[in-house]
Amino acid sequence: MDHLSEIELEELIADGSGDAGHIHLTGCALCRERLAEKRAIARRLRDAFEGIHAPASLGARIGLAGRASDRLEDGAVRQATQQRGAGRRSLAAAISAAAALIVAIPLLFYLTTPSTAIADLANIHSHNLSESGGFISETDPEMLAAYFKEHLGFNPRLPEPNHGLALRGCCVRHFQGDIAGSYVVATPDGIMSIIVVRRAPQSMGMTERIDRGGHAYWRSAFATSNMVSVKIGDYSYCAVGEISHGYLEDLLSSLLEQ
Amino acid sequence: MRKTAAAKLLTSEFENVALQHLDAVYRAAYALAGRRETAEDLAQTTFVKAMEHFGSFDMNSNCKAWLLRILRNTWIDQLRRMRIAGPAAPLCESIAAAGTEQDSVWSNPQDLLENFADEQVIGALSRLADEQRLTLFLVDVEGLSHEEVAEITGVAVGTVKSRTSRARAALKNCLAARAREMGWAGERRWTI
Numbered sequence: 001m002d003h004l005s006e007i008e009l010e011e012l013i014a015d016g017s018g019d020a021g022h023i024h025l026t027g028c029a030l031c032r033e034r035l036a037e038k039r040a041i042a043r044r045l046r047d048a049f050e051g052i053h054a055p056a057s058l059g060a061r062i063g064l065a066g067r068a069s070d071r072l073e074d075g076a077v078r079q080a081t082q083q084r085g086a087g088r089r090s091l092a093a094a095i096s097a098a099a100a101l102i103v104a105i106p107l108l109f110y111l112t113t114p115s116t117a118i119a120d121l122a123n124i125h126s127h128n129l130s131e132s133g134g135f136i137s138e139t140d141p142e143m144l145a146a147y148f149k150e151h152l153g154f155n156p157r158l159p160e161p162n163h164g165l166a167l168r169g170c171c172v173r174h175f176q177g178d179i180a181g182s183y184v185v186a187t188p189d190g191i192m193s194i195i196v197v198r199r200a201p202q203s204m205g206m207t208e209r210i211d212r213g214g215h216a217y218w219r220s221a222f223a224t225s226n227m228v229s230v231k232i233g234d235y236s237y238c239a240v241g242e243i244s245h246g247y248l249e250d251l252l253s254s255l256l257e258q
Numbered sequence: 259m260r261k262t263a264a265a266k267l268l269t270s271e272f273e274n275v276a277l278q279h280l281d282a283v284y285r286a287a288y289a290l291a292g293r294r295e296t297a298e299d300l301a302q303t304t305f306v307k308a309m310e311h312f313g314s315f316d317m318n319s320n321c322k323a324w325l326l327r328i329l330r331n332t333w334i335d336q337l338r339r340m341r342i343a344g345p346a347a348p349l350c351e352s353i354a355a356a357g358t359e360q361d362s363v364w365s366n367p368q369d370l371l372e373n374f375a376d377e378q379v380i381g382a383l384s385r386l387a388d389e390q391r392l393t394l395f396l397v398d399v400e401g402l403s404h405e406e407v408a409e410i411t412g413v414a415v416g417t418v419k420s421r422t423s424r425a426r427a428a429l430k431n432c433l434a435a436r437a438r439e440m441g442w443a444g445e446r447r448w449t450i
Contacts, residue, residue, distance in 0.1 A: 006423040007416075014397065014404055040367035041426055041433075042398040048379035049399045054284035058298055059277065062305045 004031045013038055056205025057221050060119055117176055117204035122222040124173050125193040125240040128184050137169040144170045144183060152181045156196040157232060157255045164188040165251075185251065192241030192248065194255075201229035201236050212249060215256060219245050228252060275315070276308060279322045282400060283329055289395040290333050292384040300336070304329040320406065327410045330392060337388070370437060382432035390425035397422050 004012075008021050012035060025032050136147055144167060145155045151172040159165050168191070170183035181196040197204075206218035206229050220227045228248040229238040237255055239248035283304055287297035307328050308315075315324060371379075383391055389411065396407045397418075404422070408415045 006427075007419045010404075010419050010423050010426075037367040037430075038426055040371055041430060043368075044371040044374070044379055045383065045394070045398045045429070046401075048374075048376040048383075049285050049289070049395075051376060052281075052285045052288055052380075054280045054301065055298065058284065058301060059280060061298070062280075062302050 003028065004034070009035055009038055013042060053207060055207055055220070056118055060222055117199070118206070118220050118222045118227065120175055121195055121204070121227060121238055121240050122225045124175065124180065124182055124195050125225060127173070128169075128171065128182060128193045129191060136171060139167050139169070141167060148172075148181050152179060152196075156181045156183075156194075156235070157237070157258050158183065159185055159194075159251060159254055187243070187247070187251070189243045189247050190241055192239050192243055192251065194251075195238040195240060196235050197238065198234065199236060200231065201238075204229070204236075204238075210245075210249065213253060213256070215253075217249050217252065230256065232256060275317065275321045276305070276312070276325065279325050280305075282322055283325050285399065286326055286329055286392070286395060287333075289380070289383060289399070290329075290388065290392060292380075300329065300333060303332050307332060320409075322400075323402070323406050323410050326396065326400075327412075330410060333388075371433070373437070373440070374433060378436065379433070382429055382436065385432055386425055386428050390421055390428060393418060393421045394425035394429065398426075 004021055004024055009031070012021050012025075025035065136144070141158050144158060147170055148155050158167065164187060166186045168184040168186050170181070173180050173182055173195075175195070175197055176199065178198055183194055185192050185194060201216075201218035204220075206220040206227065208219040210217045210219060215230055218229045220229075224242050225240050226243060226245050226248060227238055227240045228245055229236045230249075230252045231237075232255060237252055239252050241248065280301070284297060284301045287300040287304070288294065291297045291300055304325060308325055315321070374382075383394065386394070393407055393411060396402045396410065397404070402410075404415050404418045407418045407422075411418065413421075
């Protein structure tokens with residue numbers, strides 16, 4: 001008996017085509033086993049990659065890279081010019097190129113909500129560093145707590161001012177249509193912002209999970225800022241700064257222990 | 259008003275046409291590069307190149323295949339530049355060529371494969387030759403047809419089929435060797 005070739009088996013896996021193959025399979029246990037084995041390998045490989053997703057920050061990075069070089073705009077103009085001359089441009093491509101001239105790359109930042117959330121966190125940190133927009137330059141934890149209570153409605157956890165840590169002030173900012181509390185901590189490794197929001201870390205596009213001390217920490221990055229977020233009660237505490245993820249986690253861990 | 263309408267149109271088109279494939283491009287980059295950091299850079303370079311040529315992209319063609327072709331070419335360019343082209347005869351391919359597992363069939367493949375962690379399966383894939391690795395990934399993981407893979411990799415459909423078959427055999431060899439190392443085959447009485 002001639003068994004199915006490897007190529008015929010691949011065709012069966014890919015699209016189930018080949019009547020002759022199906023007929024053969026009904027009477028050949030060996031080829032059925034061979035096919036089952038190949039399908040099992042294919043399925044396992046597919047499953048292995050199921051959890052692999054592009055980091056949310058990648059979309060933003062692509063936008064940054066594109067804007068830095070104006071590739072979309074220049075490329076679209078060049079291509080449009082060349083192809084219009086050659087008379088080969090389709091109507092859809094022409095619309096696309098024309099629209100690209102108008103809106104360019106900044107749109108890419110806002111194509112997905114998670115990327116936007118991460119960008120907004122980085123933006124709040126940036127505003128905090130510039131101490132603009134209602135930032136309260138106050139270092140007394142009790143004063144900060146009173147400010148939060150009045151403007152935010154609750155007292156977020158604050159780090160103990162020791163081990164080289166120092167509070168530098170706080171503010172309440174708008175974040176994704178909600179109110180977020182934010183304060184700045186000076187550390188031996190640099191300045192970081194702690195931003196307290198109602199959204200879960202995952203919904204903000206933080207996909208890299210680190211389990212530590214029975215808690216899930218979520219990492220991300222935007223431009224030069226690293227970010228780590230952890231749930232404490234009903235809120236997510238997001239540490240943002242040009243500081244290592246590990247150090248940001250250390251500080252959040254100290255908040256969890258309070 | 260016209261600007262707003264055009265902007266909305268581009269936003270919708272770009273999202274539908276290109277960025278919706280970000281995951282697929284990143285996964286393929288990860289399959290090729292084997293490291294997340296490198297995969298991110300590779301995927302980013304791919305999209306930046308895609309932006310450069312977005313004006314010439316035919317909206318009626320397969321954008322995912324277009325992006326994956328750019329990815330493949332970018333990867334090959336990087337390998338050439340860095341002069342680190344993959345080993346001529348990766349270990350798993352050599353084993354496959356020797357036929358150690360070619361004529362055997364696992365008696366209970368699904369159960370055997372469930373023993374492997376995802377990282378081990380991806381690690382085994384990373385030991386295949388570049389073109390085998392990409393071909394098997396595109397067929398099995400992305401579910402592309404042999405014709406689409408042929409278009410991406412620039413070879414004949416028949417070559418894709420034979421390459422897929424060899425890659426699958428090589429992957430099986432890698433996993434089988436690992437199963438023997440772990441003693442799974444003996445414990446669970448697989449016929450390998």
